[in-house]
Amino acid sequence: MKTFGPRKSSGFSWLALSATLFVAAWPCCARDVVVHAGTLLDGVSDSPRHQVSITVRDDRILSVDSGFLAPPGADIIDLSTATVMPGFIDCHVHISALLPTRTNATEYWLTHTDIDRAFDAAVFAREMLQQGFTGARDLGGGDETVAVRNAIDAGKIPGPRLWVSLEPLGPTGGHADRTSGLDAGLSHPGWERGVVNSAEQARLRVREHRSRGANVIKLVPSGGIASTGDDPRQQLMTDEEMRVAVETAHSLGMKVAAHIYPAAAIENAVRAGVDSVEHGSFATAQSFALMKAHGTYLVPTLSVYDVFYAAARDHPELLRPGTAQKELDNDLLPKRNLSLAVKSGVKIAYGTDLGQGDHTMEFALLIGNGMAPIQALYAATRNAAELLGAATQVGSVQSGRYADLVATTQNPLDDPAQWGHVSFVMRGGIVYRRDGAPTAARVN
Numbered sequence: 001m002k003t004f005g006p007r008k009s010s011g012f013s014w015l016a017l018s019a020t021l022f023v024a025a026w027p028c029c030a031r032d033v034v035v036h037a038g039t040l041l042d043g044v045s046d047s048p049r050h051q052v053s054i055t056v057r058d059d060r061i062l063s064v065d066s067g068f069l070a071p072p073g074a075d076i077i078d079l080s081t082a083t084v085m086p087g088f089i090d091c092h093v094h095i096s097a098l099l100p101t102r103t104n105a106t107e108y109w110l111t112h113t114d115i116d117r118a119f120d121a122a123v124f125a126r127e128m129l130q131q132g133f134t135g136a137r138d139l140g141g142g143d144e145t146v147a148v149r150n151a152i153d154a155g156k157i158p159g160p161r162l163w164v165s166l167e168p169l170g171p172t173g174g175h176a177d178r179t180s181g182l183d184a185g186l187s188h189p190g191w192e193r194g195v196v197n198s199a200e201q202a203r204l205r206v207r208e209h210r211s212r213g214a215n216v217i218k219l220v221p222s223g224g225i226a227s228t229g230d231d232p233r234q235q236l237m238t239d240e241e242m243r244v245a246v247e248t249a250h251s252l253g254m255k256v257a258a259h260i261y262p263a264a265a266i267e268n269a270v271r272a273g274v275d276s277v278e279h280g281s282f283a284t285a286q287s288f289a290l291m292k293a294h295g296t297y298l299v300p301t302l303s304v305y306d307v308f309y310a311a312a313r314d315h316p317e318l319l320r321p322g323t324a325q326k327e328l329d330n331d332l333l334p335k336r337n338l339s340l341a342v343k344s345g346v347k348i349a350y351g352t353d354l355g356q357g358d359h360t361m362e363f364a365l366l367i368g369n370g371m372a373p374i375q376a377l378y379a380a381t382r383n384a385a386e387l388l389g390a391a392t393q394v395g396s397v398q399s400g401r402y403a404d405l406v407a408t409t410q411n412p413l414d415d416p417a418q419w420g421h422v423s424f425v426m427r428g429g430i431v432y433r434r435d436g437a438p439t440a441a442r443v444n
């Protein structure tokens with residue numbers, strides 16, 4: 001059975017070496033793994049299935065069958081009393097970002113390099129995987145996010161499959177401009193990489209991001225909250241800049257996520273063709289109707305508002321200069337607006353806007369503010385996969401998909417506390433967590 005973790009030390013022997021080489025050279029001989037699922041929420045059907053066998057060959061799901069099968073030669077993973085689901089996907093993370101609990105955000109940014117952030121990201125990626133997230137979309141980081149994605153893909157470090165945007169694209173003085181609020185004489189190589197002040201520059205930046213390894217594009221058409229000197233109620237990118245950025249990204253096969261608050265800016269971005277609206281806090285019934293008509297996703301990111309509202313109230317000194325009042329003024333709105341989004345029928349995908357921290361907290365926030373539990377599961381699985389453009393690869397338990405599975409002891413649709421207590425994680429056929437297993441209490 002394939003597990004990920006430090007190898008047990010063993011005496012060197014030529015027999016062991018030749019056996020290893022043989023297995024490595026002949027992947028045909030890897031054993032199938034059959035997961036016995038007591039209850040299966042497959043991410044496709046609203047009704048749970050009971051007593052199901054999920055056969056995994058290499059990194060893919062080979063078949064999903066009724067009953068507990070035990071074909072000769074296969075390894076069995078006994079989850080016959082547990083609830084099995086597709087691995088969760090967080091569509092809005094900043095994989096190298098710290099929670100505002102220790103260091104002031106500006107101080108941290110100025111005293112750590114991309115390499116330091118890569119090591120932070122490796123720790124947070126591992127924690128996300130342990131929480132049940134087998135996929136994540138990073139919407140704003142530097143070269144460290146590409147390096148971490150590549151290291152995960154190569155099996156060097158554990159973590160979710162990553163889609164990364166590199167630096168968010170927005171105008172001088174906007175939410176993504178790192179120089180806002182600093183001495184105008186301060187600069188740093190790389191801070192200009194997200195700055196877009198014309199349609200032609202938008203086209204260039206999208207192409208540059210693609211060549212540096214991005215596989216999604218993030219736009220910042222409106223002001224933000226956790227940034228100094230800008231106003232979340234203003235549209236800051238022009239419609240033409242958005243349109244050209246979207247057209248260029250789509251022509252290169254990349255989706256576009258857009259951080260936007262005001263209703264009018266949301267509607268302009270939807271008409272420009274963005275694939276998702278991130279936050280969308282000041283959206284109206286009319287904006288949601290337009291999003292629904294265009295098939296544009298909403299990623300509400302309620303988690304980040306909970307975390308930053310508490311920080312603004314209790315530790316404003318940890319936030320970027322002048323942003324605590326913006327947090328207090330705006331952070332309670334998204335929760336109030338969620339039920340309107342749910343009623344409107346707009347497609348919703350799961351996103352926390354966190355790096356460090358508990359990525360499962362969004363489940364309780366979505367369900368507590370108007371979403372049915374099964375819809376929250378879809379937000380984190382099939383909807384997220386569709387938003388990534390990867391629905392044939394991830395987001396459901398069906399034959400041909402990656403073997404990305406999580407399990408909880410009880411059904412989380414009945415017991416909401418279960419969302420935060422994943423006891424089993426498999427990604428690409430490799431087991432990364434298995435609580436209570438007879439041989440290994442916990443793998444990596």
Ligand SMILES: [Zn+2]
Pocket residue numbers: 092093094139140353
């Ligand atoms: Zn974000």
